[in-house]
Amino acid sequence: MEQAMDMPTRPVAAMPAVFRRHDAATLRAALRRMVLVRRFEENAEQAYMRGLIHGTMHLSIGQEASAIGATLPLLDTDYITSTHRGHGHCIGKGADPKRMFAEFFGKETGYCRGRGGSMHIADVSRGNLGANGIVGGGLPIAVGAALSVKKQRRNSVVMCFFGDGANNEGAFHESLNFASIWKLPVIFVCENNRYGMSMSVERSTAVAHIAQRAIAYDIPGVTVDGNSFVDVLDASETAVERARKGEGPTLIECETYRLRGHSKSDRNRYRTREEIDDWSARDPIGRLEHELQQYGLLDAAAIAAIRDEVEAEIAAGLEFAQQSPAPSRDELTRYVYAPDGASAATGTTHATPPTENAR
Ligand SMILES: Cc1ncc(C[n+]2csc(CCOP(=O)(O)OP(=O)(O)O)c2C)c(N)n1
Numbered sequence: 034m035e036q037a038m039d040m041p042t043r044p045v046a047a048m049p050a051v052f053r054r055h056d057a058a059t060l061r062a063a064l065r066r067m068v069l070v071r072r073f074e075e076n077a078e079q080a081y082m083r084g085l086i087h088g089t090m091h092l093s094i095g096q097e098a099s100a101i102g103a104t105l106p107l108l109d110t111d112y113i114t115s116t117h118r119g120h121g122h123c124i125g126k127g128a129d130p131k132r133m134f135a136e137f138f139g140k141e142t143g144y145c146r147g148r149g150g151s152m153h154i155a156d157v158s159r160g161n162l163g164a165n166g167i168v169g170g171g172l173p174i175a176v177g178a179a180l181s182v183k184k185q186r187r188n189s190v191v192m193c194f195f196g197d198g199a200n201n202e203g204a205f206h207e208s209l210n211f212a213s214i215w216k217l218p219v220i221f222v223c224e225n226n227r228y229g230m231s232m233s234v235e236r237s238t239a240v241a242h243i244a245q246r247a248i249a250y251d252i253p254g255v256t257v258d259g260n261s262f263v264d265v266l267d268a269s270e271t272a273v274e275r276a277r278k279g280e281g282p283t284l285i286e287c288e289t290y291r292l293r294g295h296s297k298s299d300r301n302r303y304r305t306r307e308e309i310d311d312w313s314a315r316d317p318i319g320r321l322e323h324e325l326q327q328y329g330l331l332d333a334a335a336i337a338a339i340r341d342e343v344e345a346e347i348a349a350g351l352e353f354a355q356q357s358p359a360p361s362r363d364e365l366t367r368y369v370y371a372p373d374g375a376s377a378a379t380g381t382t383h384a385t386p387p388t389e390n391a392r
């Protein structure tokens with residue numbers, strides 16, 4: 034009986050092109066990353082509820098196909114800019130959950146030595162130029178990074194994540210225009226999860242599809258099912274290839290949904306239970322598992338093994354974070370402000386930071 038359930042149920046001829054382009058090991062690794070993002074966030078949420086993590090956090094539960102499908106074609110030498118809802122982007126760019134948990138717990142071993150927290154995880158050594166608490170803040174940074182890549186004649190690309198809430202901001206329009214006129218290697222990935230806090234896209238946005246905005250900047254714009262790993266990966270590969278060939282930017286709109294509230298203080302008053310249930314039924318992880326099984330690329334035992342591996346990795350990450358040292362009190366503002374008086378990059382003088390922070 035079990036064997037029969039594991040038999041492929043769809044003809045190989047019907048297999049999506051991205052499943053042909055990647056071997057089973059790569060697809061398994063992608064699914065593993067999606068499960069890792071989900072379990073990372075569920076565990077972070079629990080730690081928050083238990084009072085172990087302070088501040089707030091924005092969970093991307095339900096959006097994993099968008100983060101992992103988009104980042105899969107990226108190389109270590111490529112870059113991303115992320116958002117306040119960026120845990121999936123970080124893991125997609127190769128971040129270690131141990132150091133992410135440590136950052137959440139405010140520990141020295143975190144990516145920003147515990148000074149950044151959930152919304153400011155960055156790892157420049159792996160091309161993660163940072164999450165960003167400013168809506169739309171990553172867009173001009175991505176364009177600047179892409180300009181520098183182009184000037185240096187390097188072959189890297191920059192993937193810029195942002196939400197639907199950013200698409201009506203000036204920074205979005207200026208960034209797309211600059212990237213287009215200079216043919217910069219940027220992939221703009223809009224994660225349209227239907228809401229900016231409690232504001233629906235229907236109420237905030239004049240166009241039916243955010244990808245239509247690309248027309249104004251004469252670049253390709255494509256809307257994909259953001260809960261389909263296959264569709265997101267397909268669009269991302271096309272856009273990354275175009276950027277790498279020097280043909281310029283693309284705007285990808287991933288239509289998706291955040292199953293949790295905007296942040297930990299959201300009481301979900303602007304949407305219905307039915308809507309949330311409807312999107313829960315389109316869960317991107319279950320969907321990819323099902324598709325991989327349908328084409329005989331992964332069986333139930335392999336999926337169970339992925340879940341076990343991820344549980345072990347999460348447990349080790351939490352343990353590492355809890356055991357790591359906290360910063361000492363008199364060093365709390367170190368790494369937050371530039372050293373008194375000087376900028377390492379330019380040698381110029383900064384305004385003196387507020388005295389209570391100047392130590
Ligand atoms: C420039 C700016 N304006 C407003 C805010 C407050 N704010 C934080 S998140 C958010 C909504 C963002 O929505 P969206 O871009 O769709 O991302 P999502 O939260 O849905 O992932 C707002 C308005 C902010 N952080 N920065």
Ligand SMILES: [Mg+2]
Nearest residue numbers: 196197228229
């Ligand atoms: Mg949104």
